[in-house]
Amino acid sequence: MLESSPEVLMIRILEEVVTRCGWLVLELKKSSMQAEDKSEAIGQHFSLKADRESQRLGLDFFKDMCPEEKIIAEESVSAESIPPDCIVFDPLDGTTNFFNGIDDFGVTATQFRNGQPSASATFFPKRNLLVTAVRGQGCCLGPHDVDQRIKKIPWHGKMDKTEIGTDIGSWTISQGTLDTVIKPIAEKFNILSSMAAVEGGRRVLFGLTGAYFNLGIAKIWDAAGMALAIEEAGGVVCAPDGGPMVWNTLHCDWIMAINSELAEVVLEHSRNWKRRT
Numbered sequence: 333m334l335e336s337s338p339e340v341l342m343i344r345i346l347e348e349v350v351t352r353c354g355w356l357v358l359e360l361k362k363s364s365m366q367a368e369d370k371s372e373a374i375g376q377h378f379s380l381k382a383d384r385e386s387q388r389l390g391l392d393f394f395k396d397m398c399p400e401e402k403i404i405a406e407e408s409v410s411a412e413s414i415p416p417d418c419i420v421f422d423p424l425d426g427t428t429n430f431f432n433g434i435d436d437f438g439v440t441a442t443q444f445r446n447g448q449p450s451a452s453a454t455f456f457p458k459r460n461l462l463v464t465a466v467r468g469q470g471c472c473l474g475p476h477d478v479d480q481r482i483k484k485i486p487w488h489g490k491m492d493k494t495e496i497g498t499d500i501g502s503w504t505i506s507q508g509t510l511d512t513v514i515k516p517i518a519e520k521f522n523i524l525s526s527m528a529a530v531e532g533g534r535r536v537l538f539g540l541t542g543a544y545f546n547l548g549i550a551k552i553w554d555a556a557g558m559a560l561a562i563e564e565a566g567g568v569v570c571a572p573d574g575g576p577m578v579w580n581t582l583h584c585d586w587i588m589a590i591n592s593e594l595a596e597v598v599l600e601h602s603r604n605w606k607r608r609t
Contacts, residue, residue: 339451339466342443343476345397346453347464349421350439352393353386354457357424357439360385380431386423386439394419401443404582406553414552414580416447422553426528435459436531442556447579452557454530463537463561471537471564482565485590486539492520494542496597497532499549500525507548507608513601521597533558536588537565543589545598547572548607552584562588568595572602583607 360382387405394403402418406425414420419441424430426437435458442452450467453476464476473480488494496517504510514523524541526532532544537558546555556579559569568589571577577586587602589595 339443339469340476342398343451343453343464343466345394346419346441346443346451347462347475348397349390349393349441350453350455351462353390353423353439354455356389357382357386357430357437358457361430380424380427382430383424383427387421390421390423390439390441394421404553406551414444414582416580417445419443420553420556422530425530425554426526428527429531434527436526436528438528438530438534440530440553440557442553442560444556444579449556449560449579452560454533454557454561456530456534461534463534463558465557465561465564467560467564469564471561482537482561485537485562485565485567487542487590488539491542491593494521494594495524495540496521497524497526497535497541497544499527499529499532499546501527501549503549504547509547509605512605513545513547513598516601517597529554530558533562533588536567536590537562539590542594543587543598545572545585545587545602547585547602547605550584550586551582552579555584555586555588559586559588568592570595570599572599572605574599574603 402415404418405421421441430437438454438456440454442449452465454463462474465471471482529550535541536544563569570587572585587595587598
């Protein structure tokens with residue numbers, strides 16, 4: 333059992349939020365699936381009743397359990413600048429998958445302290461899978477006070493037979509990602525599009541893909557939870573230029589990989605990529 337540090341007390345709150353919201357999302361899948369388009373200029377983005385109801389439940393729970401925390405959530409208006417101490421919350425990551433009957437979606441929440449992810453929980457309701465992580469205390473499958481740790485990410489070790497994950501849509505063209513990064517990687521590796529950041533991270537964490545990157549479209553709540561889990565499991569998470577992640581803006585670009593060699597597969601090309609405004 334872990335000691336009751338502030339991080340551990342917070343992870344229990346995060347676990348409760350993402351699992352409660354995940355089961356709600358799954359229940360709502362049986363009912364209304366009417367999509368409401370978002371106003372973003374790029375990307376095929378929309379929300380569902382499940383997004384909004386999950387967020388309402390999560391925010392109510394956070395308000396009751398930790399009212400002093402600043403919550404940055406996807407389905408609400410959020411500032412471009414992210415405070416160093418806050419919680420980022422995605423009530424349904426993988427809405428497109430959810431809408432189309434694909435099981436690759438989840439709910440994720442991450443606490444930040446001093447500008448870095450310190451505790452996170454991500455729940456995949458169709459898989460009944462909870463992934464938790466606490467900075468310096470490891471990554472677990474299930475509640476963080478149960479010893480089901482991922483001590484090393486499994487991988488077959490064959491560089492020429494791995495897959496590289498990303499998300500592919502209209503933004504890959506408008507942001508120049510297709511020509512600069514995806515095409516040259518596809519000359520050597522198969523590309524797998526997950527259309528959900530939590531799913532892309534899960535595939536790396538389980539050694540199913542060698543690396544997963546997202547450039548030009550995603551937000552901080554998409555990446556933070558699984559980024560912390562991968563780091564605590566011994567993997568690599570970095571910015572597209574190879575430097576450390578800087579978690580102070582809403583927009584977020586990243587590379588997650590099993591190891592530094594696989595991260596370099598993407599970095600060889602992403603170092604030449606620049607976000608377009």
